[in-house]
Amino acid sequence: MKLDTKSILLAKAIRRASLEMVYNAKASHIGGALSMADILAVLYNDILHVYPSNPEHSDRDRFLLSKGHACSALYATLALKGFFPVEDLSSYARDGSILLSHTSHHIPGIEFSAGSLGHALPVSCGLALAAKRKNAKWRTFCLLSDGELDEGSNWEAILFAPQLKLDNLILIVDYNKIQSLGNVKDIIDLDPLNEKFKAFRWEVLEVDGHDHKLLKNTFLNANNLNDKPKVIIANTIKGKGVSFMENKLLWHYKSPSKEQLDSAIIELSKP
Amino acid sequence: MRTAFINQLTEDAKINEKIFLLVGDLGFSVVEPFAELFPERFLNVGIAEQNMAGIASGLAMEGFCVFIYSIANFPTLRCMEQTRYDICYHNLNVKIVAVGGGYAYGPLGPSHHATEEIGMLRTIPNLIVCAPGDPVETKAITAFCSRTDKPCYIRVGKAGEPYVHDRKTVLNFSLGNILEIRKNGEIAVFVMGAMLKYVTDFINQNEIESSIYSFPFIKPINKTQLLKLFKSYKKIITIEEHQASCGFGSAILELMNDLLEEGNLDSPPMIKRIAIHDKFYSVAGSQEYLRKLAKIELSENDFKF
Numbered sequence: 001m002k003l004d005t006k007s008i009l010l011a012k013a014i015r016r017a018s019l020e021m022v023y024n025a026k027a028s029h030i031g032g033a034l035s036m037a038d039i040l041a042v043l044y045n046d047i048l049h050v051y052p053s054n055p056e057h058s059d060r061d062r063f064l065l066s067k068g069h070a071c072s073a074l075y076a077t078l079a080l081k082g083f084f085p086v087e088d089l090s091s092y093a094r095d096g097s098i099l100l101s102h103t104s105h106h107i108p109g110i111e112f113s114a115g116s117l118g119h120a121l122p123v124s125c126g127l128a129l130a131a132k133r134k135n136a137k138w139r140t141f142c143l144l145s146d147g148e149l150d151e152g153s154n155w156e157a158i159l160f161a162p163q164l165k166l167d168n169l170i171l172i173v174d175y176n177k178i179q180s181l182g183n184v185k186d187i188i189d190l191d192p193l194n195e196k197f198k199a200f201r202w203e204v205l206e207v208d209g210h211d212h213k214l215l216k217n218t219f220l221n222a223n224n225l226n227d228k229p230k231v232i233i234a235n236t237i238k239g240k241g242v243s244f245m246e247n248k249l250l251w252h253y254k255s256p257s258k259e260q261l262d263s264a265i266i267e268l269s270k271p
Numbered sequence: 272m273r274t275a276f277i278n279q280l281t282e283d284a285k286i287n288e289k290i291f292l293l294v295g296d297l298g299f300s301v302v303e304p305f306a307e308l309f310p311e312r313f314l315n316v317g318i319a320e321q322n323m324a325g326i327a328s329g330l331a332m333e334g335f336c337v338f339i340y341s342i343a344n345f346p347t348l349r350c351m352e353q354t355r356y357d358i359c360y361h362n363l364n365v366k367i368v369a370v371g372g373g374y375a376y377g378p379l380g381p382s383h384h385a386t387e388e389i390g391m392l393r394t395i396p397n398l399i400v401c402a403p404g405d406p407v408e409t410k411a412i413t414a415f416c417s418r419t420d421k422p423c424y425i426r427v428g429k430a431g432e433p434y435v436h437d438r439k440t441v442l443n444f445s446l447g448n449i450l451e452i453r454k455n456g457e458i459a460v461f462v463m464g465a466m467l468k469y470v471t472d473f474i475n476q477n478e479i480e481s482s483i484y485s486f487p488f489i490k491p492i493n494k495t496q497l498l499k500l501f502k503s504y505k506k507i508i509t510i511e512e513h514q515a516s517c518g519f520g521s522a523i524l525e526l527m528n529d530l531l532e533e534g535n536l537d538s539p540p541m542i543k544r545i546a547i548h549d550k551f552y553s554v555a556g557s558q559e560y561l562r563k564l565a566k567i568e569l570s571e572n573d574f575k576f
Contacts, residue, residue, distance in 0.1 A: 105361060111332070116356055122322040123357055126329015133311060134333070153353075156322035163317075 004212035011041035017076035025093035031251035033073035035176040035236040042215040052082035067145035068102040068114025083109035118151025128169040147179030161229040162201035169229040176238040209234030272427040275406035279413040295341035324353035331363035343371040343385035372426040373512025374561040390517030400490040402426040404467030405435040411442035428465040447493035456480035463511040463519035510545040520544035
């Protein structure tokens with residue numbers, strides 16, 4: 001059995017659970033949840049030091065999801081890793097549920113409520129700075145969407161992190177190239193994104209965001225304390241894993257019909 | 272007031288090693304004593320208030336008591352959403368300090384006039400909103416905010432505000448305290464923030480029969496204390512260096528209405544609100560000049576029925 005099989009199975013389970021959640025809740029944002037499923041699977045399976053039975057353990061790595069609208073995939077990941085019962089996922093976005101359709105810090109394992117874009121990276125800088133000041137070894141990981149790099153607050157933080165030598169901060173960009181109303185390149189083109197981060201004095205790593213082996217190696221390579229914050233630009237496909245959802249803007253909004261859900265789950269069940 | 276703030280914060284930081292001070296590239300000749308004593312707990316984050324509020328939130332999530340400091344609208348309106356969502360929704364130990372409350376930076380123009388921020392901030396859950404009236408109250412509010420782990424906003428003036436309280440007085444606030452400055456007659460002036468000296472001078476110099484109360488807390492206000500005052504006076508004048516809408520006077524009216532509706536108050540006093548009436552002023556002027564222009568001033572007629 002290959003080493004990355006476990007995370008691949010986890011990614012499939014995350015995708016399946018997310019699809020069921022958005023189907024049941026008639027919710028949006030499945031495309032962005034599917035694009036980051038592999039990143040979450042590798043992070044929670046191989047990289048992050050987290051403690052599902054003690055989510056607030058002081059030595060844990062801090063993971064902040066900035067693209068809070070894609071939270072179905074994070075909720076699924078946390079439940080599958082044992083932070084809370086998998087059955088709770090069925091309450092997603094229902095009346096009275098704490099599983100809001102944007103991340104909520106009231107859920108075990110979630111550090112920070114996102115939803116408004118451009119908030120989590122400045123907060124992550126504060127966390128990384130706190131770790132430096134306390135000589136703590138844990139690291140801060142922050143996952144952003146590409147579209148939210150339009151927000152100026154992110155660039156304030158991108159300027160700040162190298163100044164403070166926050167090499168314990170790992171930013172991941174889920175670069176699926178589609179934002180709310182169209183293609184990133186047609187709205188506010190980010191290219192060349194790697195050159196932008198390099199010019200801002202970040203260590204830049206680029207990876208296929210769906211290749212588990214490469215993702216794992218890239219995270220391990222982002223380990224060194226060389227005074228530079230790290231950014232991993234993960235090239236991804238919006239809707240990845242469900243062929244009729246891939247690279248389609250529609251799935252930023254639409255929730256699948258019963259037939260579409262069934263067909264997606266059959267596709268995900270293939271080896 | 273800003274000197275009183277930094278001196279008190281420096282004293283508190285000697286005892287409380289969790290106190291952290293962030294500045295948005297402002298505070299020349301104010302923050303240096305703190306920065307020199309606690310270099311590991313001081314940081315100039317640059318001219319980036321949204322980032323400053325986010326960084327403060329991250330530090331507070333890890334147990335620090337974080338003060339963020341800048342001028343007027345910059346640590347408040349500029350990062351209002353970070354204030355609401357990052358700081359207050361997460362209920363974090365962050366204290367927002369704005370110098371230049373009201374028209375304190377008069378000639379610098381409307382960009383530097385903090386005349387709406389109380390209204391915006393006092394609608395945000397979890398946030399304690401403070402506007403001390405003189406350096407003595409500033410010290411006490413700073414000490415109060417260092418002790419509580421709730422998010423707070425502190426509006427201060429600038430440097431060199433005169434004292435109203437005896438300068439040796441040490442006040443010890445509990446949440447929502449109203450301060451009696453002077454008790455006399457059937458009319459009372461309720462004062463928000465740095466208007467306090469003006470009000471006491473006006474009443475003393477004109478030998479007016481009136482009580483004066485300072486409200487260092489705009490939110491919350493001690494309701495029991497307030498009810499007693501509503502019952503004691505026939506007329507109340509509220510005065511604030513802020514827009515009339517959603518300001519301090521509005522808070523007083525809201526609370527009076529609640530007390531009436533709850534059946535705790537039978538005959539409400541008449542309330543006159545002195546505040547800015549929905550206007551920007553785009554002329555240069557000292558604080559005193561702009562207060563007059565905006566008609567934030569008392570007249571002897573206000574004290575007649």
